[in-house]
Structure formats: structure tokens, C-alpha cells
Amino acid sequence: MTPPKPASRPDKVSLWRYFKLFRKDILSAQPHRLYRAWMAEFRTPFFSSYLINQPELVDKVLKKQPDQFPKSERISEGLRPLLGNSVFLTNGKTWKRQRRIIDPAFDGGRLKDTYPAMLDAANAAVERLRPLAGTELECEQFTSYAAADVIFRTLFSVPIDHKIAAEVFDKFHRYQRAQPLLNLAALFPLPKWAPRFHSSETKRNAKEIRFLIKQLTADRAKQIAAGCAPNDLATKIMTTPDPATGQCFGQDEMVDQVAIFFLAGHETSASALAWTLYLMALYPDWQDNVANEAQSLFDQGFTTIPRLKLSRDVFREALRLYPPVPMMVRENTCPVTFRDRVVSEGSQIVISPWHLHRHERLWENPDAFDPARWETENGRSCQRDAFIPFSAGARVCPGAGFAMIEGPLLLSMLLKSFRFELIEGREPVPVAHLTVRSKDGIWLRVRER
Structure with a gap:
């Protein structure tokens, strides 16, 4: 039994069919050959895009020469109204200044300080689920609420049922369902004055x-001023x-940052946790192993986290199979040669965790769920x-360490108290x-242990 894939992996796709599939679901539009290719070119009448899967090329773009490959403005267009x-959207000096202010909040010592709030949110999630034991649960909605609770408790010291927090969550849920991954501005060059x-x-x-x-x-700001x-x-x-x-950040810029903290810290975590719960239902032996680990390790404070080895490996494997952000787009600022091909200035460079994490020339049995692979x-x-x-x-998510604790x-707290089971006909x-939803x-059907 292998985890589910998108609706299709077509062998060959014409430009017109690709465009139709792309508008419907970007994942289903991707042809099967891209899961073996080191690089692929996609041309439109306006610009060229290059999907890169070769680790050396990914390393060059993300690690060795990040300033030459800034975030694509085309992708930013779709998220600008909220963010x-x-x-998440800025480049150059502005981005570097923002990271200098943000990064200290997410260093190792600071993450330890957030643990009590995370644990409170986890306990609250368990209690919210308890009355639903024995019923069929839509996990994405449940994990969205739980992840939002974590964000509000760690960011503003208020639970999700706080009046403003609850309103933000409700409106964001509507926003995320209405907003596609890519705005039309990602496909067509638009002047600054044109509608988006x-x-x-x-x-x-x-x-x-x-x-x-x-x-908020x-x-x-008033509380800070008052001490x-x-x-x-x-x-x-x-x-x-x-x-x-x-x-320091001004108020408007702080609103921008809180918006991305909520988007990145809530939307991506909710996606990852929901898929992890599904995989646990699909592989009940792994679910029992994680539950047993949790039973024996909790109530030891922050020192519990490094010892949740099985839970961490399972969560990491879910992130591999269902990366919350399936594709990232950069734009090269000067001509560059990739695999003996000249990539012109202004081209879009697509780095796809979705493809890279399932690449047939890199991973052993790439479509299989196997948390033990991390020890090989x-x-x-x-x-x-x-x-x-x-x-x-340089542009690694500042909340990566936060997510790998959360x-x-x-996961451990939920599996310690509940068993999740598949529902026939609801794959x-x-x-x-x-994100990937x-x-x-x-x-899933949820039962109390």
C-alpha cells in the first residue's frame, strides 16, 4: 500500500492541456517524467521557466548564490494583499534587515521558552477531540484549528478562542480556500499599473x-510601553x-510579519499534521509505535522533545511525501548556465520539494511511506x-525549528490518547x-485509546 498521489501523472502534456490542468490543480499537471528529470524547461510566449531537480543546481540557487536568484515577483503578486x-515576499536589503530582527526570536533558547504554550495548545487539542471520539473527523479543519491555537498562544499569549484570534482564524480559513497557489500574474507579464x-x-x-x-x-505596543x-x-x-x-519594526511592517507568521506557522503546520494523521491511519503499526513512545516519554518538560524520535521520523516522512509548500520560484538576475544550457536573465527558476522529495534517481522507493529510511x-x-x-x-524558513517541535x-499527544482509522471510500x-491539501x-474515524 502506497500513500495517495495527485489525480494524474500524465506521461505527455501539450501546452494547452498543461494550462488547463495547471488552472485546476498544479500538482496533477506535472508529467511523470519530471520525477526523473534533473532539469526541465517550460516556455510561454512571455518568459521561460526551468524546473531544477539536480541537487547541485538547487544548492547553487538556494545556498551558494541566493542574491543572484531572488524570490520571483510573479509569485508574490498572489499573496501581496494579505502579506x-x-x-516571505521581500528581497535584497529589505529582506536582510527583516531577518536580522526576526531570527533571534526563533533561536534555540527562545524555542525552549515557547514549549509550555505549545504543550497547552496540544492539551487543548486533545480535549477538543475527546467528545468526537467514535465519529468521523475532517482532519484538515481540526489540525488548522490546533495549529492556529499554537500560533496565537506562542505569538500573543492568547488561545484560539480569544475573540480577535477566533475572527482571524475564521477569515483566514475563507481566504485560503479562495486563494489559488498562483495568481494569473505568475503566468503573464503585467505592468505595475495593471490590475492583479x-x-x-x-x-x-x-x-x-x-x-x-x-x-493585536x-x-x-501599548503593553510594551507600559512595561x-x-x-x-x-x-x-x-x-x-x-x-x-x-x-525596530514599525506598526504596519509588524502587521506584515504577523500575517506571514500566521500563514507559515498555521497553514503549513496544519497541512503537515493532517497528512501525518492520515499516514498513521494508513499504517497502524507505525501509529501504535508512536503512541507507545508517547506514553513512556511525556511529563518530562522540554527534555521530552529530543526523545520523541519515532514521532519526529514519522513527521519528517510526512513532510517528504506531502511538503506543505510544493514549489518555490526564484528569478535569475543575470544569464546563467545550467547543465550546458544558457538560462536567460529574468527566467523563472522553479524548485519543487514535491518533485525533489519523490525523485526516482535520488530516493530509494520514493513513493513509499518509510520513516525508517532516515536511519539508512x-x-x-x-x-x-x-x-x-x-x-x-539563507532563506530557510526561520520557523523550521519551531515546526519540528510543534x-x-x-502528533504524539494526539496518538497518546486516540487511534485514527481509515474510512472506506474516502481516500x-x-x-x-x-499549501498541499x-x-x-x-x-478519518477517531477512537479513544
Whole structure:
């Protein structure tokens, strides 16, 4: 039994069919040959895109020459209404200044400080699930709520049922279902004055979310000024000056950053945890092993986290098979040669964790769920060279360490108390929204252990 794949992996795709599939679901549009190719070119009348799977090329773009390959403005267009000039979208000096302020909040010692809030959120998730034992559960909605609770508790020291937090969650849920992975501006060159084809619903939800976040940051600024702010991530970020300029984030820029923290820290974590629960139902022996590990290790504080080895390997394997962000796009700023082919300035460079993590020339049995692979020579090699769920290099997600604590913690706490089982006829089909989600949700039956 292998985990589900997208609706299709066509052998050959004409430009017209690719465009139709692309609009429906970017994952199903990808031909099978891309899971073996080191590089592929995709031409439009306006620009060329190059998918790169060869580890040396990925390393060059993400690690060795990141300034030559900034984030593509084409991809930024689709997220601009919500994220403004957040660290996820900016480039160059602006991005470097933002990272200098943000990174200290996510260092190792700071993550240890967030553990009690994460544990409270995990316990709250268990209690919310307890009345649902014996029923069929749509896991994506449940994990979205749990991950949002983690973010609000660690960022603003409030639970998800806080009035503003609950409103942000509700409006973001609508936003993420209405917003495709790629806006039309990603496919066609548009002048700055041209409309960006954002739906009225997308713009309205983004505006309302940003208004609510502005309320939270304004309240926190008052608490900081009064000397009574809680010692959480928001306080840390808002009071950390840029070591190069001595300036902190202004209020509007802090709204941008909180928007991406919520997007990256909630949407991606929810996707990863939901797919992990499905894989646990698909492989009940692994589920029992993780549950047994959790039974024996908890109630030891933060020292529990490094000892959740099985849970971490299972979560990592879910990230490999279902990377929350399936594709990343860079733009080269000057001509470059890849595999004896000249890639012209302005071309789009697509780095796809979805393909790289399932690449047939890199991974042993790439479509199989096998958490034990991480202890093999092939698994260790691929973890270094072909595993980038959080990107890599200078632009690696600052919350990567946060996610690798949150995911195994929530998984272990849930499996410690509950068993998740498959429902016949409800196999999920992965599609790309803002993250990799299931076309019709991930439905599992949940039972109390």
C-alpha cells in the first residue's frame, strides 16, 4: 500500500492541456517524467521557466548564490494583499534587515521558552477531540484549528478562542480556500499599473485579517510601553532592534510579519499534521509505535522533545511525501548556465520539494511511506541533498525549528490518547491550494485509546 498521489501523472502534456490542468490543480499537471528529470524547461510566449531537480543546481540557487536568484515577483503578486511587504515576499536589503530582527526570536533558547504554550495548545487539542471520539473527523479543519491555537498562544499569549484570534482564524480559513497557489500574474507579464486579478473575496478577507492583526499589534505596543507585556514571540520581535540600524519594526511592517507568521506557522503546520494523521491511519503499526513512545516519554518538560524520535521520523516522512509548500520560484538576475544550457536573465527558476522529495534517481522507493529510511545511508544522504520542506540556505524558513517541535509534539499527544482509522471510500487526493491539501478533506474515524 502506497500513500495517495495527485489525480494524474500524465506521461505527455501539450501546452494547452498543461494550462488547463495547471488552472485546476498544479500538482496533477506535472508529467511523470519530471520525477526523473534533473532539469526541465517550460516556455510561454512571455518568459521561460526551468524546473531544477539536480541537487547541485538547487544548492547553487538556494545556498551558494541566493542574491543572484531572488524570490520571483510573479509569485508574490498572489499573496501581496494579505502579506504586504512581509519577510516571505521581500528581497535584497529589505529582506536582510527583516531577518536580522526576526531570527533571534526563533533561536534555540527562545524555542525552549515557547514549549509550555505549545504543550497547552496540544492539551487543548486533545480535549477538543475527546467528545468526537467514535465519529468521523475532517482532519484538515481540526489540525488548522490546533495549529492556529499554537500560533496565537506562542505569538500573543492568547488561545484560539480569544475573540480577535477566533475572527482571524475564521477569515483566514475563507481566504485560503479562495486563494489559488498562483495568481494569473505568475503566468503573464503585467505592468505595475495593471490590475492583479485578485477576487473581491480575496481582497476583502485580506483587508479584514490585516485590520484584526493591527488591533493585536497595537494592543501589544501599548503593553510594551507600559512595561506589562508578556514575554512571548510578539514582544520579542517588536522589541528587537535591527543591529545594523538600531530601528525596530514599525506598526504596519509588524502587521506584515504577523500575517506571514500566521500563514507559515498555521497553514503549513496544519497541512503537515493532517497528512501525518492520515499516514498513521494508513499504517497502524507505525501509529501504535508512536503512541507507545508517547506514553513512556511525556511529563518530562522540554527534555521530552529530543526523545520523541519515532514521532519526529514519522513527521519528517510526512513532510517528504506531502511538503506543505510544493514549489518555490526564484528569478535569475543575470544569464546563467545550467547543465550546458544558457538560462536567460529574468527566467523563472522553479524548485519543487514535491518533485525533489519523490525523485526516482535520488530516493530509494520514493513513493513509499518509510520513516525508517532516515536511519539508512540513502536517507541521510537525501536529507542533506534532497529534502527541503522549509527551503534551504539563507532563506530557510526561520520557523523550521519551531515546526519540528510543534509537529512531533502535537502528533504524539494526539496518538497518546486516540487511534485514527481509515474510512472506506474516502481516500484523500492531494491538491495545491496555498499549501498541499486534500481535494475533499482528509476524513478519518477517531477512537479513544
